[in-house]
Amino acid sequence: MYVVESDEHDSLVASAGVVYDDGPPLVIGMWVAPEMRRRGLATALLKAVIASCQANGDVTLRLDVAVGNDAAIALYRNLGFVDTGLLHADEHRPDLIELEMERALM
16 A cells, blocks of 8 residues: 655545455555645555556556546546446445546556
């Protein structure tokens, strides 16, 4: 997992992780504190995740994003992720519908 901490307060300001299960690696826990958004932290984290997965020899990277989270979807598209067309209901929050996106790493 990649984590960025605030130098001044030693508190978590952004995070992203990757899990491996049956398919390609999946980005999880992508989060930036509201007061730290629009500063490039999410882009930097995702670029680090992409580089790590490429170094690992992975060929595809996936993530799920809440339908309607247009800012996050735009960020992911700018980093080369495309919609797979698959939608998922979150098992812990059935009211939350997520769009699957993926990015080729080669």
